[in-house]
Amino acid sequence: MTTISGETVGLAESSDRLWDALIHCDETHAVATVRTAVSAVDGDVCAAVEHVLLGLIAPAQARVGRAWAANELTVAQEHAATAINERCVAALVDAAADALPAPSRGRAVVACVDGEWHALPARLVAEVLRLRGWRVDYLGAQVPTDHLVAHLHASGAETVLLSSSLPSRLPTAHSAISACLAIGVPVVAGGAAFGPGGRYARLLKARWAGDAAAAADLLAQGLERPRPGAARLPDLDLPHLTDQEYTMVRRTRTQLVKQALADVENGFAAMRSYDERRRERTAEDLDHIVGFLATALYVDDAELFTTFVTWTAGILSARGVPPQCLLPALDSLRHQLGDFPRAVGILTAARRALVVPRPGRAA
């Protein structure tokens, strides 16, 4: 028997079995594996379920992401694995239903930022809070801010837990955070979008927690209700926005992408032979690049953009696309945005960070 009180419960064997089931689209074995992992933990069922949700399923899902990025899993396998993990979460929570404590600690809303489809992390947060005795309204993926606020008014929930995985959703997250604070509801933000150590959450005036267990601990301490009027216009939280660089990049996004596409075609010969579908994918990639540039301007952090560009270079390399094709794109944007010093600085830093193997040499 294993116990979770004060000791680490090994999940290594279950982890291998779950991975095997996920990559073979084997839902039945995946569910059996997570159920067995829970029953192998001695003691409180709710604590055991939490342990397996966060110690087995969450890391398996993150591994799915890494394997997809390395081109070891197809998009279809990644989708199947996500669906299976969602089913595993549901199976465990159902199995713990009889042991769930009556909700006695208050009411919390868990939601993803508008435009954010990564719902599984938010689902994990919701279930862990329920297991710890909170009443939880789980609103799922991409919740428009006005509907989130309307729900807070209607439900009287005391806290919002806001999830976002994509840094490019940060400006939208800021609006949501500000809207919740304005009506006196504290916000705990979480997810990869909020940066290492949650630095962007703090910048946007939200509390932050690294995972569902840390969020539950934070809520248990009691969060101070913000004073009405605590929310301010974005320019007051982020004074650099007054230079209008973010606004201009957002406003001219379509034109920036169009011109960058033309410049990449000129600067990267291989692209001239692309069929229509590949050109569309390239345009999508460029749109992501401009979206991340805008976000880096929003939070005034060149590192956000550099991290994204080097990540994109890795994704391209793993698929046999030379990351050099990013250089003409960055140069095009730098040229188009020559009058915007912060944008030029961010693009220059990313260009420098992009380690491009010389032609004919191994990476």
Ligand code: B12
């Ligand atoms: C599954 C998945 C999807 C699924 C999501 C389905 C679903 N139901 O969730 C789908 C297919 C929809 C998808 C779409 C996209 N995805 Co995706 N996706 C993933 C993947 C593989 C797993 C996400 C996940 O569940 N992770 C596991 C969870 C448990 O980990 P976590 O998110 O870090 O969460 C932990 C903490 O951060 C924290 N936490 C999270 N939220 C919160 C909230 C609160 C309040 C608190 C306290 C804590 C907290 O708790 C969790 C642990 O307990 C990731 C890869 C990865 N490594 O995460 C990519 C990933 C996030 N996706 C990515 C991308 C690019 C996309 C797309 C843009 C792809 C495309 N071109 O269309 C779209 C964007 C869609 C959108 N607008 O949101 C990139 C983002 C890269 C970047 N630099 O921004 C990633 C990292 C892919 C990768 N391998 O590199 N994706």
